[in-house]
Structure formats: C-alpha cells, structure tokens
Amino acid sequence: MSVHAVSPLFVGRARELAVLGDALARARAGVSSTVLVGGEAGVGKTRLLVEFTDRADDALVLVGGCLELGTDGLPFAPFTAVLRGLVRRLGHDGVAALVPGGATGALARLLPEFGEPGKDGPEARARLFELVLGLLERLADDRPVVLVIEDAHWADRSTRDLLSFLVRYQRTAGRLLLVVTYRTDELHRTHPLRPMLAELSRVEWVSRAELRRLTRREAVAQAASILERQLPAADMDLVYARSEGNPLFVEALLSEGGGGGGGDLPESLRDLLLARVERLPEETQELLRVASAGGQRIEHDLLSAVAGLDENALSRALRPAVAGNVLVVDGEGYSFRHALIREALHDDLLPGEHTRLHTRYAEALERDLSILPAPRGAIELAHHWHAAHDATWALVSAWHAAAAARTSTAYDEQLRMLSRVLELWDQVPDAAARIGRDRFDVLRHTAVVAHLAGEYERGIAMAGAALAELDPATDPIRTAAILRQRGLTRYDLGREGNLDDLRRAATLVPAEPPTRLRGQVLESLSRMLYRPEDLTEKIATAEVARDIGRVVGDPNVEAHSLITATWARFRYTEVEAQLEAFAEARRIAADGEAYNALMRCAISESDALEGAGWHERAARVAREGIEESAHYGLARTSGTFLAINLAEPLVSLGRWDEALQVVEHAFDLAPPPPYRASLQGFVTDIALARGQLDRAEQLLNASRSVLSRGTYRDQTLLPHLRREVSILAARGADGEAVEAVARALEERDLVSSPRYVWQLLVSFARLLTGIASAGGPASEAIRARAAALLPRLREPARKLGTEGDLQEAQRLTFEALLGPETPAAHAAAADADAAEQVGWRVEAWERAVRAWVALGQPYAEARSLLPSAQALLAAGDRQEAAARLERARELAARLGAAPLLEQLDTVRRRARIGGGGGGGGAVAEEPAGEGQPLGLTARELEVLREVTEGHSNREIAEKLVISVKTVSVHVSNILAKLGVASRGEAAATAHRLHLFDDLP
Template sequence: MSIHTVSPLFVGRARELAVLGAALDGARAGTASTVLVGGEAGVGKTRLVGELAERAHDALVLVGGCLELGTEGLPFAPFTAVLRGLVRTLGRDGVARLVPGGSTRELARLLPEFGEPDQDGAEARARLFEQVLGLLERLTEDQPVVLIVEDAHWADRSTRDLLSFLVRYQRGDGRLLIVVTYRADELHRAHPLRPLLAELGRVGWVTRLELGRLTRREVVEQAASILEREPSPVDMDRIYARSEGNPLFVEALLSEVSGGDALPESLRDLLLASVERLPEETQELLRVASVGGQRIEHDLLSAVAGLDESALARALRPAVAGNVLVVDGEGYAFRHALIREALHDDLLPGEHTRLHTRFAEALERDLSILPAPRGAVELAHHWHSARDTTWALISAWHAAAAARKSTAYDAQFGMLSRVLELWDHVPDAEERIGVGHTAVLHQTSVVSYLAGEYDRGVALATAALTEIDRAAEPAAAARALRQRGLMRYDLSRPGYVDDLREAASLVPADPPSRLRGRVLESLSRMLHRPEQLAEKIANAQQAIDIGRAVGDAATHAHALISLTWERCRYSQIDSHRDGFVEARRIADQADAYSAIMRGAISESDVLEGAGRHEQAAQVARDGISLAQRYGLARTSGTFLSINLAEPLVSLGRWDEALEVVEHALGLMPPPPHQASLQGFGTDIALARGLLDRAETLLAASRRVLSRGKSREQTVLPHVRREVQLLQAQGRLGEAREAAARALREHDLTADPRYSWGLLVHLAELGGPLLPELRSIAEWLDVEGDLQHAQRLTFTALTEQALDGAEAAGRRVKAWDEAAAAWAALHQPYGEARAQSGAAQAAHAAGDRQEATARLTRARELAERLGAVPLLEQLDVFSRRARIALTDGAAPDGLPLGLTARELEVLREVARGRSNREIAGELFISVKTVSVHVSNILAKLAVASRGEAAAKVHAVGLFDD
C-alpha cells in the first residue's frame, strides 16, 4: 500500500482560495490589494499560499519568510529573501536597473551585493522603504506580482514597519498582490503584530482571511487522499478527535497509523514521529539544523555539521523526501516550525550548548555566509544560547552596530539591552567592547527614543546619571539630563524642565558649544507658562546665536521655531509666519529633519488656534508625508496627525478625521499622543450620540493621562469631554460636580485657547456655577477669530438666564452673532448649535418666522454631520413649538422615529418601570412590552434601558 506524507488533494479551502483567486484576478486587472491570512500552527496557511502560487502562472511570485531567533525576529528577513531571489533570477545589474533613480545604495542594507549603504539615520530608513516599493512597482509593469510574506508573527518591528508601508502605499491601479500569513494562536494580547493587523484591517483594499480547522468530512477527504483508501471509522474517529481538524496533525497521525504504531500521547511525540523514522545520520543532521532556526543556509549547515558535500547530501535526501525539510532557495526550511521546535526542545542540555557554540564558531569564521545584518544578529543569538556570556556580550555589541546600519532601531535596542543584561557577568566587559557601562547606558537610552521605547529610555538615562560624577563629567551629565528631559516631556512626566535647567547649568557659556546650544533650545521649547515667557525667549535667542556661531543649523532652526511660535499671536498670524518659513529654509539646507518636523507641528498648531482650519490641515498633511519619508511616522507623524484631526473636526469632516485618528493609533504612538487622538474620536462620538464609544475612548485617555502631568492643551479638553459625557448620560448632578472640581483644580486664565472651549460647555450646565464662570470670562483674553466665536457663544449661553422682553431681544442678537462667527470660520457644528439657540430665542421672543428659518438651518447642518443628539433636540423643539420645517415634516410628527405606542412605553421606561409594571399600566401583555422595548432600543441606537432613559432626559422629551 502506498502512502503520501502530504495530502495530494487540496481539501476544504475552496472559499479561501476563491478569495485569493479573486484578489489575484484584481491584480491582473490593475487593482492592487492585500490579503492577511491567519490561522493556528499547522492549519494550512503555507499550503494555501502555495496553491495560489501554483495557479499564478502569469505572475511573478516572490516569497519571503520571517525567522525566529530566540525571542527576537530578524530585521527585514522576508525582504532580504525576496531580494536575494530576484538577484539570482535577474542578476545584480538587472535588479539595479529596476530601482527608481538607479541608486541601490539603500538596498545594500538588505544585501551586500549592492555595495555600501548611504549614511545612517531616520531618512535612510525612509529611502530604503521607498526603494523596495519602487522596485515592486517597476516589476508590475511587465507582469502581475504576488508578494508572499510568511510567518509574520515572528516579524521584528523593522519588518512590520516596511510591510505596513508597502500595504498602505500600494498603487490603487497597480498589479501587486501582497499576501501575509501569520499564526493566530501566537498572537497573545501584547503581541506587537496585533495592532498592525487591526490597523491594516481597516484599510479599504485589505482583506482579513482566517483559516479555521477542517470539518470531520474534510478530514476524511484529506485522510483518504493521503492513504489512497478510505480510513476505517474507528481510525477516523481517533484521528479527528486527536487532530481536532488540524491538517498538519492529521498528516502526522495518519503516518503513525499506517506504520502500526500507537498514537502519540503528546504533541511533541506527534511532531517528532516522522523524524524518528528517518536514518540516524539524518536525524542527527536535523537536530543540528534545528539549532539554526526555521531556515538555514546550505553553506552554514555544511560548516556546522562538518560533513563533505557527498555526506551532507546523503543525510539530507531522506529528510527532503520525507517532507521534513523543504528546499528553500540556497538553503532549507522545516516543513513546519513546530517540527523544528520539537527537535530543538528534545536536545539534551549538553547538546544544546555544544551545537549553538558550533554555529557561533562557524559564523565567526565566515560571517559572510549570511547577509548583513542577519549574520551579526544570528551570531549574537547563538553565543547567547550557548551561554558563553563573554562572546554573547561582544557579539551583541557588534550586532547592535549592524542593526543601526539597517535603521532597525528595535533590533539595535534589543542587542544593546542584552549587552547591559550581560555586563555584570563579564568582568572585563569594558575592555572587550572598548566602551564603558555609562556610555552603553546613554547610547541605549538614545536608541530607545528612536525605537519609541520612551519609558525604558527614561529609566536608562536615570541609571546613567547615577553613574556620572557631575563635577568630573559635566558634559556627559548634561547629555543624559537632556535626553531624559526630552523623553519625560514626550511622556508628560514631571521633572523635564528641572532636567534641562540642570543640564544648562553644567555646560559653560564660554566658549559657545553645540551641546549648550541644544540644551538651551530644548529648555526654551518646553517652557510654556506665562511666567516663563522671558526665560523662554532669552534661551531661544541664545540658542540661535550659538547655532550660528558653531554651525549647528538644527539648533538654529529649532530655536527660531520656538521664538516664532511664541510671538505668533492668533490675531496677527500673517505678520509672523515668515519665521516658520525661515526656520524651514535653514533646516532644509542642513537636512535637519527633526526641525523640519517640528516646524510643521508648530505652524499647523498656530494656524488651527487662529481658526485657519484649511491651512492648518494642509500644513499638517504635508508634514505627515515628510514624516513618512524620514521614517518618523510613529513619532512626529502621529503628532502631526493630531494637528490634522483637529481642523478636520472643526470643519465638520468627521469621517475623514476618524480615518486619520485610526491610522495614527494603529502606529502605536507614545501614550500622550494616543490620548490626544482618542480625544478627537471622543468629540465625534459625543456629537453623534455614540455614548458607549465615547465612554470607552474617554476611559483609555484617562488611563494615559493618569500616568503623568499633562499640559493644559491635553487636560482641559479632557475635562470638557468628561463633563459632556456625564451630561449626555443624564447625570447632571455629577456633571456639575465635575465642573466645580475643574474650576478648583485648573487655572483657566493660563491658556485661553483651551479655556474658552471648556467655559462654553460648563455654561451649558447653568445653575450656581454661572457667576463664577462669568467672572473667569471677564479676565480671560480673547485672541483671534476662534476665541471670539467661543466668547460670543459663552455670552449667548449666559444671556439665557436673564428674563424680560429686552433680555429676549438680546438673546436673539447674541445667538445670531455667535452663529455668524462660526459660519465665518466654516465650523458647521458650532454654527448648528448657535442656530439652535437662536431659533429657541426667536420663538421665545414671539417671532415664529425667524425661529423657523434658524431651526431649518440648524437641522440642515446637523443632518449633514450626523449629529444625532442635536437633531433629536431640534425635533423635540419643533414638535413643541409646532413649527413646520422646510423639508415638509409635520409639526406634530412623532419624535425619534417612534410610534405612538412606543412613545408610551418609552415614557414608562424613562420612569424606571419594569416590563411587568408597564404591561399593567398600559393594559398589554409583558411579551408585547418586551417587543416594544427592543424596537425602542434599536431606534434610539442604545444598548440598555438606562441609556434610553438618559437619552430621553438629555433631549427633554417628557419634560412637559
């Protein structure tokens, strides 16, 4: 009887293959897309994409896999494999001709055949990404291209970043299909791939495809194909029960059944069963190969095994024939990673150490066996696994340098962290690497900043400072203090100003130095309180002078930005924007990307504060593009996303703003950036009546803000949202308590830009707070058109508390002025709310015609925005005032889309009565009440009776 080790029949994946086939057809027709294929280990992801590749006869199929090396992935591993395959097929020059611009210097970071890379830095990373995308796009000019990236659960951050870049910037009319596979069962809650998958899943041309287990019928088909006969029902029951429909386990179990052996008692035994039937010399070679990782180069395996080519081929052939190993380019890969893991775990302690040592020694003899930086990273992995602390430390230090050249900051950070971890175990560590412990701490702190690991960076800088004698090494102390101050600032942690002031005190003013200029510039940037204004300006001017004297363009530009930002009054913005233009010119000439980014951040912020929403959005959008080019999407790019979302919210382009927010959050920005982005999502959720969503976002922001002391620009909008949510939920008493607490805890005169927005919403609460709010408003400055509109709205709200005919006329005028101010700013939500107030004021003054005109305008704006709570309030007012709207709605039409009976039921729900009590009150059955309540919850878009009652109270539906 013959037996196949893998099913010749492709079973149970017709739907999934159809999805991939449709995506491939789309690529052929010029519609680029991405498919993310997930599933547990052994479920058939590789087989599925293999079937796709076999069907893609007219396409160029490029395959690369991520590699597991202990707890770290290998930087850019799948893209290095793809590039190596292209070089084998097209030759180095053939690939070079396809790279846009003809320069392959950045590709040298992936393969040494392309020479030496350009200088390092964030912009180098961006150029590498652009060259990879450009190469793929050029390849699609001749034929469709299918890029398959396997085992993304092992991807390091650099690989994930490049993959995200390629997916996001696929040309919509391109002929590129990207397929990514990953183990879903590996993605624990904190796994770094999870947020990337969630982010990419929201991109319009990305499809998520989850492979489930096979049904019993499909397992029978798979087994029959492997055995070339129908298995017995008894065998099938046992196989299906043990495998639970996992195709890999089915294959292994069937092999055991065919050999007459008992079924294995554990997964390890199951996975090793196919290995144990191979010749002993093959098993020994597989144990050696398992130490090298999921994929191993032929030359490296030969060097470690110590076999000549003939003996190596003789030992390998049974493993390949038995489908334990598969040929993969110039090397070999295990058919399944679990087989390699089982083999590796089965090694005795002595074997484990000895084999890792042999791999390390082979790489030490010839590191060129593997492309950089893979060779250096693998060497560090093997010395560490061999428990040779001295060489583990030395190799980790060199691997960090190699990772830096590839702009793989996360890998560099990991290697430097390992150096620190091993330091105390190597007595002569400083002599071994030529650098002292303090210097390693500082370097790791700097790299942690580039890698986005701010918390760890603060701890490292603090550790470095404990080792530095400030009197003997003032410059080293100043550098560490500046670095810690920058990260504390970005994390909204206290102490950043103290760090920078101390750093400034440690660096002498004479002679002028680059370090002193940078410290003073950083200090100036972080002084925001009114009483710090003189110090801010003085430090910025000194930094400009030093930058000019020592030729530090970046410091010069940064300091000029600080001065311009401070002097750029919202009402006189056009007379000061030249400062941003000059700073950008200086930074551009020196390619000082950090200053370029900060210039865009500051200019867009000032424009938004002045009410120049369209201009602010454009500056921010241009800055985001630059951030992506410089490899700073996660830091400067997400900050600029805040500055883009804000004007989009102002302009009423809420769906576009949500797209910006979701994209930026998907990049996992620093926590304070997350809080600000979530804040704009909260604003939109509140305006649209999505209270559950608003509460979730607000809770997430609250957790972030509780970790540090944030500035007014973050705290005051958060307080406003807290009060708004309580008010929307009908918890008016709690809202007023929160408002009173805010007035006690915050100085609302310190930053009018954010204080006016809070005052307006606190005024809506009315009650005993109004006198105090009026007092604050009298002292609060008004700068620019936006604050003027907020002041007019505040005045209109506080006028509502006055009685009398004269007061009624004043209220109409106040609301009309506010509505006109918001209209001039092109802020539809602000105008809609003001028109609503004007309509009610006109009706109270007895002018129904004017009330109708204002009500119609308010409803038109609110409908366009999807501002459901405002629409409901307008409908309730229309019904009570018996005003017929211009769209023909009946003045006595029922509100909220409810029937008359549903309104009766809703009234009782709002009173807190149970279904049985409502049934008795309305003389209907309990079941009928239940049906009505379900319909009401659906129409109100709420999840509970409590939310329904809160919405009713918020719009005052049953106040009469």
C-alpha cells in the first residue's frame, strides 16, 4: 500500500477556491481586484493557490515569494522573482518592449540584467512603482494576469510599499488579479504587516479569505487519500487530536510511518515546530518546557506555582513567547498556538525532568485544586500523577476524577479515567481499600459510562468482564444490575441476547419490596418488547415499572416507563394524545434531572410526529433535542440519534441539502455504528433520487457491513431493503431486483410495521409495474415474473390498514399503481371498458397527488404527478397534463432529482408537449418523410415497434402516453400501409425487413 507525501485529494477549501475563481472571473471582465489569503503555517495556502492557478486556464500567472531574510537586505524580493520569470518566458527584449517608454533602467533595481539602476531618491522609487504597474497593464492587455505574492509576513518595507501601491492603483491595469498570502500566526502585535492589511482591507476592491483548519470529516477524507485506505476511527481520532486539523501536520503524521498514531513526531515536523521556539531567549525556552508539562492550556496561577518565579520574572520570560506567537493569551491563562508545539517541547524533556515536572504539577494541584475549574482540576491531577509514574496516586486520583467528570456529564473523560483505574488495578495491591470499591464496581461503572459515551462494544465487553466476577446464586442483585446494563447496550448495538439478559435479570430481583433496580429492569424489559404479540406484556410491564418508579422516587424509571406505554397505546391517528403523554414524561424527567429520559422524550416525540406526517414539527422537536443533548454530554449518543430524527423530516420536506448538512455534522461526532448506518441511509436516498448511483452504492455497502453484524428491527431493515432493490433497479439489474422483491415477500413479515411496510410496498409496486407494463430492456421472462408478483403485493396491503395521513398517502399511491384495494373492485375495473379504466386511474392519481401536497412532500408529489399526467393524457386532457408535468418538473429541478427530470422530459417529448405547457388535444401527425420506411410516420414506427414486441394497445398507450383509441387508429393505418391483415403479420414483416434489429 503506497503512502502519498501529499494528499492527492484537495479537501475543505471549496469556499476559498470559489472566492478566487469569482475574482478571476471579474478580472476577465475587466474589473481588477485583490484577495488577501491568510492562515497559519501548514493550513494549505500554497496548496490552495496551486489548485487555483491550475484552473486559471487562459490567465498569465506570475508568482513571487517573500524570503525570510527579506528584512535583512533583500528589497523587492517577490517582484524580482516575478520579473526573472517573465524574462525566462518572454526574453529580455520581450519584457523591455512592454516597459512604458522603453525606460528599462529603473527595472535594474529589480534585476541587474536591465543595466544600471541610476540615481536613488524618491523620484526613482516612484518611477519604479509606475513602471511595474505599467508592465502589468501591458501584460493584461493581452490576457488576464494573476500576480501572486506569497508569504507577505516576511515582506521587507520596500516590498510592502510597492504592493500597497499596486493594490491602490490596480484598477488602471484592467484585467489584473492580485493574490497576497501571509501567515496569521506570524503577525504579532507589532508586526509591520498588520497595519498594512487593516489599511488595504478598507479598499473597496480588496477582499480577505482566512483559511481555517480542517474539520474532522475533511481530515478523514485527506487521510484516506494519503493512505489510499480508511484509517480506523480510533487512529483517526488520535491523528486529528494531534494535528488539530492542520493539513500539513496531518500529512506529516501519516506520511512517516503510514499510521499517524501516538508515536514520536517525525523529525521534519519537529524541526518545523521548534524552529520558532529556538529563536527565543533561553529563560523563555526554559519556561516553555515547564509549561509543556502542564498541557495545551495552563492557568497563570498554576504556571507561576510550578515555575517558582516571582511575577516580574514570570512576565519577563512569558512576554517573548506571546510576542512570538508560541503562546497565546487565553483568558486567565495561556495556550500553545498549536498542540504539536507543546508535544514537541514535552518530548524533548529528559526522563528525570519529565517526572519532576509532573510531580510538581500534581503537588501544586493537591495543595489547591480550585486553581482549575471542575472537573478539569481533578482530571489534570490524575494526569500528572500518571505521568509522574506514581501508580497508587494515579489510580486514586483517576477514580476521583471519574466522579468529578460524572457530575459534569463529561462521559468521554469519565470513561478514560475509569479505564485508567482498571489498567492500574493490579499495580496497586490495596486498590479496593484505597477507593472503597471492589473491581466489579469499577467494571460496572465503566460498562455504564461506555454506553453513555457511545462506546457500545466496549460497554458489552466491560459488562461481560463484570459478570465473570460474580456468582448469580450468591450475588443475584449485582448480577441483575449488570445483566440489565448489557441488555441495554446489546439492544442499542443490535446484538442478539438483549431480551434474554433482561428476562434473566427480572427473575433475579425480588418483586417485594419494590426497589429501584426492579423498576429499572422492568422498564428496560418493556422497552425491548416490540413484536405485535408482545404488546399486552409491554404495556403491563411498563405500568408496573412506572408504579415502582413513583414509589421509590426514581424519575428516570417513571418517565421512561410512561414513554414506553405511550408508544404502545397510541397510534399515528392519535398524535395529540401522544404529545400530552410525552409532555408529562418530559415534566417528570426535568423535575428529576433525568437527562437520558429527557432525550428519549425528544426522540420519541419527533419520531411520532414524523410517523404521522407532521414533518415541520418533527424537525423542530429534533433540532431542539440536539441542542439539549450537547448540554447534557450526550451529543454523540442521543444527539446523533436525534440527527436521524431531524434528517428524516428534512428529507420528507425536500430540504435535502439541509439534511445532508445535519448528517455531516453528526458524522463529525463519530456516532455509534448503528446510528451511522441509519444516517447513511438518508444520504443514500438523496443520492438515489439525484442519480448519484456510485455514491448510493458505496453508502449502502457501508451500511450493510454494520447491519450484518447485528440484529435490527423493521425500522432499520425495511428501509435498507428498499434501498437495495432501488439501486438494483437503477443499475438496470431488473432480474435481480425482481428476485429481491420475491425473496422479501417470501421471507419478511410485511404486516407488523405499517409505517415502514407501506413505503416498501409502494417502492416494490413502482418497480414491478414499471417492468411488467412498460416493456424496455427486461426480457419477457422477467416481465412475466414481475407481473406474477403483483397480486402477491396486495396480500400484505389488505392486512395492513393505515395509521395517519402519511400511511394513507402511501396507500393511495399503492392503490393507484396496482388498482383498487379490494378484489371485488379490482374485478369490476378489469371488466370495465378502456375509458372507464382511464377515468379510474385519473381519479386515483388525483387522490394520491392531493395527499402528498397536503403533507408537504415535494418529491413524492412530483413522482405522483408524472403518472397523473400520463393518465390525463390517456384521457385526452392535454392541457391539465401539461400543467402537471410542468409542476413536477419544477419540483424535481429544485430538488436536483435528475432521473425524475429525465422521465418527465421523455413523457413531454413523446406527448409533444413543449416546455411552456400543453397544446391541442389532437395528436399531431407528421407527414411521412423521405427517409421513413414503407410510408410510415414516425409515430406509426413507434407503435409498430411496440406491436413487434408483443404489447397490447393498452400497454402501448401507457408507454407512448396516448389514448388507447389513438393506438387503435395507428394500428389500423399500419396494417393498411404494410398490406397485412393482423398484428402478427405486421410484426413478421417488421422482422423480415430488419426494421428493429436491436430487438431480441
């Protein structure tokens, strides 16, 4: 596996690239401008310019860089480089010809090849500035010019003056774009570039672009491009934490060693990071080494206590570090400008120095933990004892730090501290006595916290280790507690055995007297019972748990039980009653500070609203819940689950780009695998609707790898199945898609979850009717197989019933696709004449369209408008059909639904409906052209082709979007022109004459 030194993929700079692209477009139009591009070292300024100039096409790109020695006697260094490049490109005489008045002597100040510079003085300087501007003007006469000045933070005074002059007068140069880059981390308070940037920013045609560090998602893409593989999540977390999103640091950490884990820094990167430190006074370097042991951010009082310096000496040593941008003032303390600078300094400590410094920090915090806010003080104390290699105090302080983190709902930190206690347990003989807990208690706490932190696999492993410490016969209560915890985590991860764990736990906890644990076990058990046949047990168990919660004063159990009972009792037609019950559960949870129950209220309420088709309210509740989750330390678990509940209504409402942003933000939080798979599902839906099949398939495969490792409910599995079949159909694998539908009808329970089954049945119906009726590339056998499966779709549909407006809209769509719901009505429709059948289809699709409009689902509306328009065309109502096609096209274009747009345009073209709407009701017959065989019109050839494929008049009418009567007229004309008596003879003639050799 190769490792690229530089990422082949350019990520995270689309906005900045667009700023430069827009500026160049204005320059091409004759409007000059300047873009100032700032960012810290390594953030990607040069890479941005390379990508931009590579796309500059016809523009002349001139690049000059300032040198670090520019202030020591290299005036105009970037302009000298630009002029030298021009001489290489155009030759000495070519450049001289472009100098106004041929006065090349002044250019000798930039390049000796142009002779003697002449006298110094203000006039000579002004003359030089004018000549450079004039030279750029002449160059811009021929084509747009992009002048790039890099590293302006190193610019000497002369360079800054010339640059300022060019910016202020560039409008006279015509098609000129100036791009200036500089390092923001070099601009200390007295840096001479700061006032110049502030001054130029006030010029009307000057804009600034500040390059930020990469987000985690962008860094993941960069790392995958460098390594040509995905880095494991844990390794990527470490790379991102160390690099803090600086692209250069990501590249350096990955390219030397290929993994970027927690090893030593690459030498090249270490030298880069320490170069600025080594220019500082020795006393400042010594203080920075002391500060490096204190972490990325250190309070002033703590640094003072550890350094042992008085205030004057401390300030004297600190000031150069702040002025040199190694440290930045951060509230009442200081932060290293970049974490890797601190890491490089810390790695340079000698072993004895390392231990002494961390011990001094720990002792200072032991004396006064209030120096740092909770829980940071306790966590840093634990860190310093651990770094000082004192196992006893490292274990004790880690246990206390975990307790402090719990009070702040900092679950990730709590998990880290508890894990450290377990790591050190065997090194401290009296560990249990030191913390007042045995190893089982630590394991149980770790299992609970791992679940809260979203580390589900780890939580299951910890619970298993805790169970190994117990004998259920002698310790049934503690066994029940850890079984409950493992059951909950198994459920969230989709692992088998969750119900077994909870049922076993319920047998171990006595019913009398009521206890908190009994309530917790029964509440969890009621939540896991989801099969229709378990409904009575689910409600009864939830009610018992709620009563216990009320008696023992456990608001968490009481609120959770009420939520579970509410879900079991109410349907999507009873949303108001549901909302009242959820509000009561929210009140109980809020009064008892039961944060998990509060989050589940938001999850349940938003899900109920979406299931009922109340999309706007569902989105609002989910969004508010996501904001709450961050306050409770549950952003990665409850927060990302709520992102699922926010993305779903946004997809329903057609706010697809907003939904994608929600998903991307959730991905940045590294959600648990099942949540990630659900989020990927919505991105798959959007990709499918937009025709991005490769992306959809990639996402589906990623989701499949997660779902294959667990056991999941219909709400996860049925949408995944729908997507699998849809991708097969979109790929043209009709046979595989039809067989996938057949397997689903054979193997799946398609009556227990109406909310997800209706959506699946509509998708199946659309696929099968499309293959069975519309012809196309599918073979006759595949068409026959699809047609045979259609009656089987009606079997679950008749049993389902509908709950709420959303399911009713899906039922109406299903009925319009397949025909009336009841067998009797369907038989009547089949016996009716063609006109009555067309009339029924018009009315059926009208009902479906109205239902989707009422729900505010633009994509579903557009998809229903298409067959509605086709039915209207068959009925002869071209004007209304044209209006519906135009409305559908408007919706599809807004959504970016390219495949649907293509279908709509095909129907409009075949029906001879222009972009502006309908025409007359009659079919426009074009005369037989000179190149048409046998005197047939183009439309007659289309009809003959369908006849040759064996299609009936009705099937031909549906495919060509014309009436059955019109097809009959065309067939009669064809038979007359071919001189044959039957459709079979017409088909045989077409075959004999090779009219349609592409047919099978």
